[in-house]
Amino acid sequence: MFLKGKTALITGSTSGIGGGYAKALAAEGAAVMINGFGDQAEIETLRQELESLSGAKAAYSNADMTKPEEIRQMAADCAGKLGPVDILINNAGIQHVAPVDEFPEDKWNAIMDIICNSAFHTTKAVLPAMKERGWGRIINTGSMHSKVASPYKSAYNAAKHAIAGFSKTVALEVAQQGITVNTISPGYVWTPLVENQIPDTMKARNMTREQVMNDVLLAGQPTKKFVQIEQVAALALFLCKEEASAITGANLSVDGGWTAQ
Numbered sequence: 001m002f003l004k005g006k007t008a009l010i011t012g013s014t015s016g017i018g019g020g021y022a023k024a025l026a027a028e029g030a031a032v033m034i035n036g037f038g039d040q041a042e043i044e045t046l047r048q049e050l051e052s053l054s055g056a057k058a059a060y061s062n063a064d065m066t067k068p069e070e071i072r073q074m075a076a077d078c079a080g081k082l083g084p085v086d087i088l089i090n091n092a093g094i095q096h097v098a099p100v101d102e103f104p105e106d107k108w109n110a111i112m113d114i115i116c117n118s119a120f121h122t123t124k125a126v127l128p129a130m131k132e133r134g135w136g137r138i139i140n141t142g143s144m145h146s147k148v149a150s151p152y153k154s155a156y157n158a159a160k161h162a163i164a165g166f167s168k169t170v171a172l173e174v175a176q177q178g179i180t181v182n183t184i185s186p187g188y189v190w191t192p193l194v195e196n197q198i199p200d201t202m203k204a205r206n207m208t209r210e211q212v213m214n215d216v217l218l219a220g221q222p223t224k225k226f227v228q229i230e231q232v233a234a235l236a237l238f239l240c241k242e243e244a245s246a247i248t249g250a251n252l253s254v255d256g257g258w259t260a261q
């Protein structure tokens with residue numbers, strides 16, 4: 001349990017990849033604060049599971065990543081309930097797909113706020129205490145769309161490229177203070193969100209499950225396999241180790257070869 005005594009704050013961790021990060025860090029002993037929306041009973045079950053994995057406290061914040069004041073309060077609550085943040089993972093994200101000249105302004109702003117601007121506010125809030133203690137890990141969830149684009153995802157592509165650039169800047173600013181800052185960029189990950197799209201797409205396109213997976217969802221993913229949540233979380237865990245202290249300012253792909261093309 002190499003993270004015993006450490007505190008992690010993970011945005012957007014009530015489901016999917018963020019939940020995977022939370023379980024992986026808790027299994028190594030970290031006290032974790034989760035954040036995001038969803039069914040309150042399910043969130044409480046996850047919080048309790050984290051406590052039994054880590055043997056440390058786990059907490060939940062319902063802070064909305066579009067609201068800077070709530071983000072600052074979340075960081076303060078985390079420090080108050082669990083201790084100063086040693087590991088920050090900026091992971092909250094949403095998607096909207098539309099041609100740029102039809103892209104709704106409210107969706108553009110929400111995607112920028114949740115994916116990109118929230119990471120500025122969380123980082124600003126937790127960095128002073130990391131500097132004081134001379135140790136920290138900041139991990140930002142990027143995407144293959146932090147490196148390459150797909151049409152109709154202008155806000156998402158812009159926000160993901162921005163978070164990768166932000167990561168590099170912070171990495172340089174704290175490079176001599178024991179703090180690393182990296183982006184993890186997954187390809188298509190097997191989350192409930194993806195799984196739920198399959199039946200409708202089968203009907204809409206008159207395809208088999210295999211055709212939907214290979215010819216639609218995984219068309220751009222050379223392995224023709226979804227990345228697993230645990231594979232993304234395993235990289236985050238590695239980045240928290242001392243062996244990874246020379247890895248900073250990197251944008252690391254876990255994308256089944258997507259960005260090799």
Ligand code: NAD
Binds near residue numbers: 141190
């Ligand atoms: P998900 O929908 O399962 O999880 C998103 C999380 O963000 C949830 O906990 C949700 O409650 C939270 N969230 C959404 N809006 C929020 C807000 N305003 N304030 C606070 N929390 C909010 O999705 P996921 O697939 O696990 O995605 C997690 C991250 O991984 C995102 O940044 C996404 O862009 C990125 N990503 C996902 C994939 C994929 O294929 N699933 C691929 C590359 C990158």
